[in-house]
Amino acid sequence: MLSIFGISKNKCTICYETYTNEQYKWCKSCQINNLKKNFPNWSSGNEKIDKLIQKAQSNIDDPNKPIFEWISYHQFNIKDMGKDGLSTVYLAIWKDGPLYWGNKKYARDSGKTVVLKSIGNFGNSQNMNLNEKNHSMKWYIDLKIYGMTQNPDSKDYMMVLNNKYFDDYFKGYCVKCDKMFENIQYKWCKPCQIDYFKKNFISSRNDEIDDLIQEMHSKINDYKDIVFEWIPYNQFDQFDIIKDVGMGLVNLYSAVWKDGPLEYDTDAKKYERRSNKLFTLKFFNTTHNVINDLSNEIREYSINADNNVLNIYGISQNPNTKEFIMIFESNYYEKYCEKCGKVYTNMYKWCKSCQLMYLKENLICESEQISDLIREMQLKINNPKDMVFEWIPFNQFYNINKEIDNGFSTVYSAKWKDGPLYWNNKKWTRGLDKLSDIQISSKSNKSKQVSLKCLGNSQNINDELNKVKLYSINYLDSNIKLYGMSQMSDTKDYVLVFESKHYEKYCANCDKFYIDNYKWCKACQVDYLTKNFTNLNIGNEKLVDFIKEMQLKINYPTDIVFEWISFNQFSNIRKVGKDQYVTVYSATWKEGPLKYNTDKRKYERHSNQVFALICLSASQNIMNKVREYSINFSATAFKIYGISQNLDTKNYVMVLEDRYCEKYCKRCCKEYTDINYKWCKQCQIISFTNWSGNEKIDKLIKEIQQYNHYLAFEWIPYDQFAGVQEISKGGFSTIYSAIWKNGPLNYNENIGKWAREPDKLVALKCLFNSQSLNDKFLSKIKSYLVNDFEKSGRILKMYGLTQNPITKDYVFVLQFTEGGNFNYWINTNNNSKYFNWLIKLKVLDNTIKGLDEIHQKKMVHSDLHTGNILFKEIYWVSSSASTYISDVGFCGNIGNEDESKIYGVMPYLAPEVLRGNPYTQAADIYSFGMIMYFVATGRLPFANREHDQNLALDICKGIRPEISESEAPKCYIDLMKRCWDSDPANRLDASEIARLIRLFHDSYNPIETIQDDEEIEEQFKEAEKYRRANNDNQSPVHPQAIYTSRLLNPFTKDLPRYIDDNAES
Incomplete structure (x- = not known):
């Protein structure tokens, strides 16, 4: 026996099957059975409609869908009625309302507003065909159709529809055929x-x-x-x-x-x-x-x-x-055309067929050939605005003036008395400017300005007449348009009649559109040149072909016409230059070159102009040499005008613009070392008269002058200096200020000469124990000077060498800086008080850019510290040119040639240098990191301790000066630590550091309209607040903290060459 222990919550209580919809506890099979049991309780009176409803109820599959049913018409309280085209719809209240599923059974939603739509009266036939309604029914079921009913009076069947859903779709669909309206706004189907x-x-x-x-x-x-x-x-x-x-x-x-x-x-x-x-x-x-x-x-x-x-x-x-x-x-x-009864061709009451017939009947021309052409052109008319091509008697023209006669075309300007035909008020008339559509009201003012192009002898007219067919009469297109033809009374030459401005835009020969404002046609002008200026009897066919080739390269009217020039055309010939292969002369070309005259539209000669003649040796290929120059007027290369031949030597001569002569020195006829400055190395070397008497030093000065003509590095007698005063003393030199009586040489570009700047304040750097300069040190001087550092604006200038007559020490003559070095400047004139972060970044920006220039030239500074950063002015920085780097590559004792000796300021030297490794660009970056520390804090690095072997060991172990997070922005501290990283490979190069320093500056600078980085800006603002609040934060300097360059080997001799830089002490 089956034992029942209970029923699951998800089982139907009637059939014990799982609910079709567990959420609503709805069983499809049971609800369909209930509906079927109710079939005998209702009837529409029409068997087919009953079957349709029964089928719809048998297919229900969701508790949320309405039950399609037969509804008695008495259930409806009709509220409103309206028509939509051919259909009628009603708004009604359904008393009992539709069935809906709720609380485990169906109930009714009474008082429901619905829409009744009539679908017609099928009569009493039980055999009515509902197949044609199938699509409609399905569509309405999608709209939640509740059922059907029947008006007992009209016998019309009606669908009962959900009001809301019907309204949504009713706006766009026809209620008669259920298709979307073609015009929804006006419900037109x-x-x-x-x-x-x-x-x-x-x-x-x-x-x-x-x-x-x-x-x-x-x-x-x-x-x-x-x-x-x-x-x-x-x-x-x-x-x-x-x-x-x-x-x-x-x-x-x-x-x-x-x-x-x-x-x-x-x-x-x-x-x-x-x-x-x-x-x-x-x-x-x-x-x-x-x-x-x-x-x-x-x-x-x-x-x-x-x-x-x-x-x-x-x-x-x-x-x-x-x-x-x-x-x-x-x-x-x-x-409608009044003459032929056809619709007008267009809105101007113009009939093409009638008007073409009118023009044909009124054509008067003695030449049958010309008449045929005119008729052919008139057949192209499709609009009354089109030009009417016609025969124009020549006596219609007056005020005839020749405008163009350039060797291949003749064009006249003239006035046409009656003017061209135009369509107005259903007829042709004259006196309207078609281009402006302005009617001429006075008969005396009908005349129109035109251009007349002469076609030449009528015996050769066929080709020209064929060209006429290519012209346009269509007012809309951009092709060339013309009014007609005529014939000169005296010469019998035919002429074409164009609009007056036609030849302002088009070539008078080929009628192609000018490509520029010069009224110059390349094809015609080049053809004219080759026909008239290359028929030469010079006994060299290859050269004739080459001249034609050069003329074919002409692309603009400003380009030079390359041609053969007879040598007897030149006068006032004088020599201006000579080298191993050529001799250069200046000469006057009597007839002069061809140049295009825009007004006359032809080439004319410009006489008595000066040119350069390049006389070649017999062994040189003239054509290859010519190709080195240009006929393009806008090119930067020298322009070449043609070739000639010396009648005596038979050598070929190139004719170039006079500017070519400026390449040569007027004194020695040699080519200038620098043509822009008209600087001749040979002549300028000769002009220096002071020498040291030391063979090595004089040789050095001459070599430098050969390498660098922008700087007059020279030997300066010591008696040229007055007011010599000591400024400071370093480890290997003493610095003096002095007045240089004659002053340094500067090259004056305007006069092409060197000129002195007298009574110049300079700095004299006296080198200890330098009575003799070894080759290594002289090589450093040469390396510094040949690299053009004097142009930098960030590296200190060196004017020359002198010698103290008493000590015999050699002395550098340097640019004087009023502000002194960084250590001096920061403690002078309250500069530390006003040394804000914007000025700090300017100083660093200038310094790192100077260092980058040194590195770009494959050099190292080797002794970069605050003592070698010089300020142009004593006051705070005001421009990008206010600081200089000095002593580039000159660290150490003059006579030292021992590579193992280490010179410098200990806190600024990289750990690998202290351990005896070679000095590199990365070591300069380490030194720059220490300068960044000084800029940020105002404190010298390691100022609180003795600079001995213990400090050297600590530096190698990774110990660095202390800085608090408040003293500088985080981004700044991060960059500084990258610079003084113990591993040289981790240090950035100077170019990248310069980019970051500029980013810091531009982000913080309040003048910049667009800040590069807002976070960086905020960091610098906070650091500036801290600086102002702690401006007097200066620490004492240890008596054994030494910030001048010296020999450091006594403190580094016990350091291992390699060490773990990251190890902590």
């Missing part, structure tokens, strides 16, 4: 309206005409389109003849159409007639082909109210004469 026209069709009793009307109906696509129809003749009244044209074939009348045309009423949503409107009637007499011809013509018209084609409303027939009649809008005659 094309299929229903076409069907309406079919059912209400008025037959003409002629199958061909009826088919045509149906065809025109099918073209209706919008409510505004015209309904083409058959109109009984008795609908017309008040006939009035407009015109009898076309030899009785066509008659035009105006008449009133009593009922009027069908027009869609957008308010009523249906077609209604507009009675008693005036129309134009076009009559056709009956012929054997009249219907076919009539149908074809009707198809040319339009029922679309929005386009520009003539609108047609319908067709009729006179019952007495049997003439067919087309019905047009009342203004038809405004679009």
Whole structure:
């Protein structure tokens, strides 16, 4: 026996199967059975409708879907009724309301507002066909259809629809056919309206005409389109003849159409007639082909109210004469040719066929060939605005003046008395400027300015006439247009008549459009040049071909015309330069070169101009040498004008612009070392007269002058210096200030000479124990000077060498800086107080850019510290040129040649250098990191301890000066630590550091309109606040903390060459 212990919550309590919808506890099979049990309790009275409803109830599959049912009409309280076109809909209250699923059973939603839509009266037939409604039913079921009912009075069946869902779809769909409206705004449905026209069709009793009307109906696509129809003749009244044209074939009348045309009423949503409107009637007499011809013509018209084609409303027939009649809008005659009865070609009341016939009949020209051409050109007319190409008697022209005569074309300007034809008020007339559409009102002012192009001898006219056919008369296109032709009375030459400004834009020879404002046509001008300036008898065919080749390279009127020039054309010949291969002369070219005259539109010579003559040796290939130069006027290369030949030596000569002579020194005729400055190395070396008497030093000075002509590095007698005063003393030198009486040499570009700057304040750096300078030290001087550091603006200038006559020590003569070194400057004039972060970044920016210049030249500084950063002025930094780097590469004792000796300031030396490794660019970066520390804190690195072997060991172990996070921005501290990293490979290069320093500056600078980085800006603002609050934070310096360069080997001799730099002490 089956034992039941309980029922699951998800099981139906009737069939014990799992609920179809567990959420709503709804069982499909049980609910369908309940509906089926209720089938006997209702009936529509129509077997097919009952089966439709039963089928719908048997297919229910969701508790949320409405139950499709038969509903008694008495259940509805009709509230409102409305029509939509041909259908009727009702708004009603359903008393009991539709079934809905709730609380484990179906209940009714009483008082529900619904929509009733009539679907027609099927009569009493039980065999009515509902198949045609299947699509409709499915569509409405998707809209939540509740069921069906029947009006007991009209017997119309009705669908009961959800009000909300129906409203949403009702706006866009036709209630009759359920298809989307073609025009939703006005609820216009094309299929229903076409069907309406079919059912209400008025037959003409002629199958061909009826088919045509149906065809025109099918073209209706919008409510505004015209309904083409058959109109009984008795609908017309008040006939009035407009015109009898076309030899009785066509008659035009105006008449009133009593009922009027069908027009869609957008308010009523249906077609209604507009009675008693005036129309134009076009009559056709009956012929054997009249219907076919009539149908074809009707198809040319339009029922679309929005386009520009003539609108047609319908067709009729006179019952007495049997003439067919087309019905047009009342203004038809405004679009209809009065002469031939055809529709005007366009809106200007212009008929092409009639007007071409008029022009043909009025053509007067004695030449049959020209007449044929004129007729051919006139056949191209398609618009009354097109130019009328015509024969113009030459006596129509006056004020004739020659404008162009350039060797291949002759053009005249003239006035045309009557002027060209133009279309106005249904006829041709003269005196309108077609380009401006301004009518000339006075007969005496009809004349029009034109251009006349002479075609030459009439015996060779055929080619020119063929070219005429290529011209345009179409007013819309951009092609060349012309008015017509004429013939000169005296020479009998034919002329073409163009608009007056034509040859301002087009070539007078080939009629191609000018590509620029020079009125120059490349093809014609190059052809002219090759025909007139290359027929040379110079005994060298290759050279003749080469000259033609050069002329074919001409692309602009400003380009140079390369040509053969007879040597006797040159005068005032004088030598200006010479080298191993060529001799250069300056000479006057008597006739001068060809240059294009824009006004006259031809080449003319410019006489008596000076040029450079390059005389080549016999072994040189003249053509290859010519190709080194340019005929392009805008090119930077030297311009070449042609070639010639010396009559005595038979050597070829290149003719170049006079500027070429400026390459040569006027003193020695050698080519300038620097043509921009007109600087001759040989002559300038000779001009220096002071020498040291020391062979090595004098040789060094000469070599430097050869390498660098921008700097006059020289030997300066010691007695040239006055007011010598000691400024400071370092480990290997003493610095003095002095007045240089004559002063340094500077090259004056304007006069092409060196000039001195007298009484110049300079710095003298006296080198200890330098009575003799070894080759290594001299090599450092040379390396420094040949690298053009004096142009930098960031590296200290070196003017020359001198020698103390008493000590015999050699002395560098240097640029003087009033501000002194960084250590001096920071403690002077309250500079530390005003040394804000913007100035700090300016100083660092200038310093790192100077260091980057040194590194770019593959050099190292080797002793970079604050003592070698010099300030131009004593006051705080005001420009990017305010600081300089000094002593580039000069660290150490003059006489030292021992590579193992280490010189420098200990806190600024990288750990690898202290351990005896070679000095590198990365070591300079380490030193820059220490300068960054000094800039940020105002404290010298390791100022609080003795600079001995213990400090050297700590530096190698990774110990660095202390800095608090408040003293500098985080981004700044991060960069500084990268610079003094123990591993050289981890240090950035100078270019990247310069980029970051500039980023810091631009982000913080309040003058910048766009800050590069807002976070960086905020960090620097906080650091500046801290600086102002702690401006007096200076620490004492240990007595054994030494910040001048010295020998450091006594403190580093016990350091291992390699060590773990990251180890902590």
